[in-house]
Structure formats: structure tokens, C-alpha cells
Amino acid sequence: MTPKNQTLDSLVAIATDLLAQIEAQQRASRRLEAAVRLLSRTARVTDASPQTIDEVHMHFESLRRLVETETALLAEFEGALSGAT
Secondary structure, eight states: OOHHHHHHHHHHHHHHHHHHHHHHHHHHHHHHHHHHHHHHHHHHHSOOOHHHHHHHHHHHHHHHHHHHHHHHHHHHHHHHHHHHO
């Protein structure tokens, strides 16, 4: 396998990982949105339960970690792309 083919294979692998990350972010965003809506509805009627607040925090942190991973993958993709020229 030539170095150029290896670089292209790396780009495809990183792009595949990026697509998986984006899908995971969409799922995490929907869970976060649902938790925030529940928190909002609960807060209108009573005090927000610590469990609901913890759930929002958990989904937020999950999304934050996914974004950090995506940022690293984008940097890796950019580096591989620069090496392809």
C-alpha cells in the first residue's frame, strides 16, 4: 500500500468516526432537550427535583465530551488532509 493510499484510508476512517460522533451528538442533544423540557415543566409547578437537575447535568456533560472528541477528530482529519497534499 502506498503512502498516499494509507493517507486516504486514514481520511476515510476519520470521516467515518466523525459521522458516528455527529450521530451520537444528535442523540445526546435530544436527550438533553427532553431533560431540560422536563426540568422546565417541573420547575413551573414545584421545585425542580435534584434527580432532574442531575439528569440535565449528566446529558450536558455527555454532550460536552462528545464535542471535545469531535474537535480532536477534526484536528486529526485536518492533519491527515494536510499530509495528503
